[in-house]
Amino acid sequence: MATAKSSNSSKRNGDAAAPAPRRPRADAVRNRQLIVDAATAAFGELGLDASVAEIARRAGVGTGTLFRHFPSKDDLIHAVIETRMQEWTVAAEAALSEPDPGKAFEKFLFAAADAQVRDRGLLDAMTQHVIDAPELLECNRQAVSLSDEILKRAQQAGVVRNDVVTEDLRYLVSAAIASGPRQQSGADDLHIRYLRIMIDGLRPDGASALGAKPPSYAR
């Protein structure tokens, strides 16, 4: 009985050999979390070009350990941004609770912008198109579908032009923030200015033909 063929258990979930998914050592999961926390803080302050040495130092581990958990710096960035992306989702959900479609639309854009202003890493991820990485596709779906709903509502209410798509919103928001001077004294609310101009440009009345087809996420 105790000699029951192990091939049995491997057949339970398919025909390939199950790669013995043992749970990791306690210090490993702890170190991984320390790395993610340190990276989240470092990226937020310094942007995505915070060095891995700096992050390893903050986490109190060797650089080798960092690369054992995240084979490349990009992988670490993905992990951090994945949790940061939830800010979009939270902002979208808050906006959807607003009954007025036009106000909900504006609220969403401003909240999304705010998240990127507060976290330099998130802004970098947007403008450097880290977000479009296939690894982040799944975590994007939720935010994208919420964004879709907010946009559609506003369009049906007639307060936003019909020829824009969800994909446009992200680029426009990031553009509003990234374009201004990085930190000119007393000009840290400049993104509000450009967001307003863009929102005005998104109104349906008298809108001119866009002349270029919209971008599209892989969904």
Add this chain to the structure above:
Amino acid sequence: MATAKSSNSSKRNGDAAAPAPRRPRADAVRNRQLIVDAATAAFGELGLDASVAEIARRAGVGTGTLFRHFPSKDDLIHAVIETRMQEWTVAAEAALSEPDPGKAFEKFLFAAADAQVRDRGLLDAMTQHVIDAPELLECNRQAVSLSDEILKRAQQAGVVRNDVVTEDLRYLVSAAIASGPRQQSGADDLHIRYLRIMIDGLRPDGASALGAKPPSYAR
């Protein structure tokens, strides 16, 4: 007679000792030009993160020679961008020949955008705010004053809202280009799309309060 005091000649242009402005050696001026040419090409293709080693290689000189002419990579960038900036000026002059103020305004924005789409280095310089370097202040004046005139005309004709300034235009144009996916297949005209939305947002009718004061160049 031949012993005439050299202090005489130095007094001609002020009281400080003139630092003997001998004209440089022939190979030096040639090398300098080779470096600038190579850098212009490399930055245009690869953006501003083209390496100095690559540029030195293309120019056929040692890296030491490059740094002798341009003490830092930034200095080289400034030199290249200074000539590239003339594209703005040329675009502005062409636009001013257009009698209709609204068309002139649009023509100017699209031409400026085109220059940045064709030259990745110029785009990088805009979004990374290399343009705002004090060394480039002088060469910006001309482009800025032309831009001022185009904007003022359009505003007086009532086709552009009054609460935007010249400084806004540069940020908006760069934003329209930089925000989209770097090179998604068949989406290289996406900047036209966002430029159109922004231009629509710049119309005076029904414009909402911007809520943040404009940026300002040091002029």
Add this chain to the structure above:
DNA sequence: ACCTGAACACCGTTCAAGT
């Protein structure tokens, strides 16, 4: 006076050696 390339301090990444 100008040119050159080896050398330096950084970066992301790898890997032999430890426990």
Add this chain to the structure above:
DNA sequence: ACCTGAACACCGTTCAAGT
């Protein structure tokens, strides 16, 4: 099984040595 730090190939920059 996981951790560590020295080592590597890059980057921008410097400088002793050549002509």
